[in-house]
Amino acid sequence: MLEIPELAEEFEEMIKSWGDGFRKMQLLRAAINLGLFDRLKEPKTPKELEIGDEKLTRIVLECLATLGLVEKRDGRYTLSKISEIFLTSDSPYSQLRCLDKLFSDLEMWTELESILKKGPIKVERGKFFSESVIHSMAQHALLGELQKTVEIVYEYIKTAERLLDLGGGHGLYSIAFTKVNPRLTAVVFDLPEVVEKAREYVQRHSASRVEFVAGDFFVDDIGAGYDVVFSSYNPSGKSVWMIDKIRKALNPGGIYINKQYFKSNSRGIDLCDLEWNLWCFGEVEKAEKKYTFRKDLDIDGYIRELLKRGFEVLKVLDFGEVNMIVARKK
Numbered sequence: 001m002l003e004i005p006e007l008a009e010e011f012e013e014m015i016k017s018w019g020d021g022f023r024k025m026q027l028l029r030a031a032i033n034l035g036l037f038d039r040l041k042e043p044k045t046p047k048e049l050e051i052g053d054e055k056l057t058r059i060v061l062e063c064l065a066t067l068g069l070v071e072k073r074d075g076r077y078t079l080s081k082i083s084e085i086f087l088t089s090d091s092p093y094s095q096l097r098c099l100d101k102l103f104s105d106l107e108m109w110t111e112l113e114s115i116l117k118k119g120p121i122k123v124e125r126g127k128f129f130s131e132s133v134i135h136s137m138a139q140h141a142l143l144g145e146l147q148k149t150v151e152i153v154y155e156y157i158k159t160a161e162r163l164l165d166l167g168g169g170h171g172l173y174s175i176a177f178t179k180v181n182p183r184l185t186a187v188v189f190d191l192p193e194v195v196e197k198a199r200e201y202v203q204r205h206s207a208s209r210v211e212f213v214a215g216d217f218f219v220d221d222i223g224a225g226y227d228v229v230f231s232s233y234n235p236s237g238k239s240v241w242m243i244d245k246i247r248k249a250l251n252p253g254g255i256y257i258n259k260q261y262f263k264s265n266s267r268g269i270d271l272c273d274l275e276w277n278l279w280c281f282g283e284v285e286k287a288e289k290k291y292t293f294r295k296d297l298d299i300d301g302y303i304r305e306l307l308k309r310g311f312e313v314l315k316v317l318d319f320g321e322v323n324m325i326v327a328r329k330k
Contacts, residue, residue, distance in 0.1 A: 043076035101136035130193035138170035160227035167234035238296035263289040
């Protein structure tokens with residue numbers, strides 16, 4: 001009892017680190033839900049914020065200042081640059097919808113014990129994507145991935161006249177593609193509930209050459225006569241039986257651009273993999289690795305099938321855990 005146990009310091013530090021992470025996320029969540037960042041566009045004292053308990057408000061603001069989310073000037077608090085860009089509702093790079101999805105995902109962890117006993121939480125696919133996922137993905141894409149993707153893809157779409165954005169969700173990729181190619185018309189194909197939400201982004205960005213087709217690419221025809229088919233982060237780009245469907249949709253010499261998380265890109269099981277398996281659609285069986293389903297191909301298998309089914313692979317690019325495959329229809 002009088003001896004310090006082995007690894008005591010490491011254990012203490014580990015638990016403290018985990019606890020601090022939880023506290024920071026709860027602080028951020030409360031600040032967002034209270035509208036603090038929008039209200040601090042003009043410097044205010046804790047009293048002027050009129051939240052309630054003035055003492056607690058001041059302590060919260062001091063903690064936010066320590067974390068770099070607000071700045072203190074002459075007894076008043078105002079936004080830091082990072083909060084102004086990412087945590088205000090009217091910023092073009094606002095991440096509030098993305099963070100709302102993150103908080104919802106973290107909330108599931110409080111039900112982990114129950115989920116382990118009863119099985120994954122079942123969600124309705126159309127509602128899940130239209131009410132949460134597409135808005136989260138849209139905001140997150142603006143942090144750099146959309147811009148980098150457009151820069152790479154431009155070489156292959158600069159002379160195209162018609163592009164299919166398969167499972168295009170928010171439609172931001174189609175909007176961006178039509179901005180850099182004034183001759184291009186892009187068609188976003190997605191679930192009916194998702195398409196209705198995506199129209200908001202098209203109107204917001206005045207993208208007159210972005211059209212929509214509502215359907216389920218698992219069962220519906222996806223059309224034909226396209227110079228380019230683009231698929232990003234959806235099962236259409238990892239299923240062997242979709243390759244023939246995509247090839248049929250392309251004109252001779254047409255380009256297929258596929259950006260996906262492939263299950264072979266990481267090793268071992270991590271917390272994100274566990275979170276991925278805490279919920280399910282019901283009709284589509286997931287694989288253990290995050291963002292993958294049971295019948296998904298790994299990247300090597302997918303490339304082999306592309307070659308076998310009449311495609312020439314032009315380029316394979318790495319985005320960390322994500323790959324972009326560029327292929328041409330022979």
